[in-house]
Amino acid sequence: MTTFDPCMVCESTDFEPLKVSNWKITGVGDLDVSFGLCRDCGHISQNPCPSDDVIEAFYRELSNYFHPEPDWSPPPVPAAETTKRLVGAARRFKPGKGSLYGIGIGSGRDLIYMQRQGWDVSGCEPSPTAAKQAGDLMSVDIEVGFADECLTGGRTFDVIMLSHVLEHVAKPKDMISLVHDHLDDDGVFLLEVPCARQAHRLCLGWLTLEHLSYFSTDILVRLLEEAGFFPMEITLDDWSHKYPTVTVVARKALDRVRREAPYLNQYAANKDLMEAHLRIDRAHWHAAEARFQHLKTAYVYAAGVHTAQLFSETNLLNKIEVVGIADSSPLKVGKQQGGRDIISKDQFLAGYAGQHVIISSYNSETQIAEMLAAEGIPAEKIVRLYT
Numbered sequence: 482m483t484t485f486d487p488c489m490v491c492e493s494t495d496f497e498p499l500k501v502s503n504w505k506i507t508g509v510g511d512l513d514v515s516f517g518l519c520r521d522c523g524h525i526s527q528n529p530c531p532s533d534d535v536i537e538a539f540y541r542e543l544s545n546y547f548h549p550e551p552d553w554s555p556p557p558v559p560a561a562e563t564t565k566r567l568v569g570a571a572r573r574f575k576p577g578k579g580s581l582y583g584i585g586i587g588s589g590r591d592l593i594y595m596q597r598q599g600w601d602v603s604g605c606e607p608s609p610t611a612a613k614q615a616g617d618l619m620s621v622d623i624e625v626g627f628a629d630e631c632l633t634g635g636r637t638f639d640v641i642m643l644s645h646v647l648e649h650v651a652k653p654k655d656m657i658s659l660v661h662d663h664l665d666d667d668g669v670f671l672l673e674v675p676c677a678r679q680a681h682r683l684c685l686g687w688l689t690l691e692h693l694s695y696f697s698t699d700i701l702v703r704l705l706e707e708a709g710f711f712p713m714e715i716t717l718d719d720w721s722h723k724y725p726t727v728t729v730v731a732r733k734a735l736d737r738v739r740r741e742a743p744y745l746n747q748y749a750a751n752k753d754l755m756e757a758h759l760r761i762d763r764a765h766w767h768a769a770e771a772r773f774q775h776l777k778t779a780y781v782y783a784a785g786v787h788t789a790q791l792f793s794e795t796n797l798l799n800k801i802e803v804v805g806i807a808d809s810s811p812l813k814v815g816k817q818q819g820g821r822d823i824i825s826k827d828q829f830l831a832g833y834a835g836q837h838v839i840i841s842s843y844n845s846e847t848q849i850a851e852m853l854a855a856e857g858i859p860a861e862k863i864v865r866l867y868t
């Protein structure tokens with residue numbers, strides 16, 4: 482019987498298992514990943530939580546939170562809705578500007594636009610590659626590490642930004658408290674996370690290794706209020722990402738927020754949501770599986786978490802002789818996934834002898850297909866699974 486970790490929101494260990502998968506993660510190996518629903522508050526999370534070693538290995542070495550083009554420079558006006566929302570909120574709620582600290586800033590795609598608006602920006606990022614890229618882009622030293630390693634001492638800021646980070650964190654309450662500790666008394670917290678709502682808008686493989694929490698709006702508000710924040714503005718966006726998001730602008734409250742009524746248990750609502758999502762998800766994987774049933778041998782292109790999901794959710798590894806797995810990231814080349822060697826794009830092109838190429842990336846399917854076509858791989862040999 483599984484022993485569950487205490488709920489990240491309410492500390493209960495009364496969890497209902499939703500899904501258990503065995504994923505073959507590049508550089509980590511075979512990993513059982515379990516998702517569950519708290520019966521006492523309704524929070525959806527990975528439970529048991531993966532070990533710190535797995536999480537650290539994943540972020541420090543394997544993940545791709547840097548921009549693939551080293552000389553990339555962001556366009557004058559941000560393209561991403563998230564960036565526009567966060568920049569706009571910072572301007573409206575702190576018109577006088579000041580200091581702004583970003584936690585888990587990746588390659589600095591949001592933070593640079595804050596700097597261009599006149600904010601005195603700084604931040605931290607666990608991936609050294611991404612931190613370097615962001616630092617070079619903004620001519621600012623970005624601290625390499627997790628927030629609790631970097632945000633120490635009595636430093637405070639006018640604004641702290643957490644954009645698509647909290648869902649990656651094993652202890653979200655500690656992270657929110659850390660933000661509270663390091664904000665000025667009237668400081669503003671900018672927070673955006675994927676939102677557990679609208680089952681038909683949740684992407685294929687929405688339950689994924691990197692995301693430990695799947696917040697619904699009510700649960701996020703609860704966490705913020707319990708930590709001493711007043712949520713001032715909540716924006717739901719169902720269309721800009723591959724899944725719905727929720728953006729909260731919250732002000733630091735000097736007194737703890739007092740609430741008379743207990744928080745509503747979201748269990749029933751989230752159970753309905755997850756049943757619908759898992760049903761839709763299975764149908765999507767069946768459809769993907771149908772695209773390669775006629776093949777005997779093939780290359781697989783991309784060695785990410787989505788490939789691990791593909792191997793787990795479909796019969797690909799049993800059905801097809803996989804000649805090799807190609808990936809454009811130098812961090813992955815030379816490692817293995819599912820017992821198959823990961824080769825570079827150049828190695829793949831040098832060894833290519835007319836086989837089919839199954840594109841296993843979900844997020845980059847179109848770009849990879851275009852790249853393969855540009856390299857002369859015939860269209861009938863390129864197998865797309867998702868579009």
Ligand SMILES: [Zn+2]
Nearest residue numbers: 488491519522
């Ligand atoms: Zn709970």
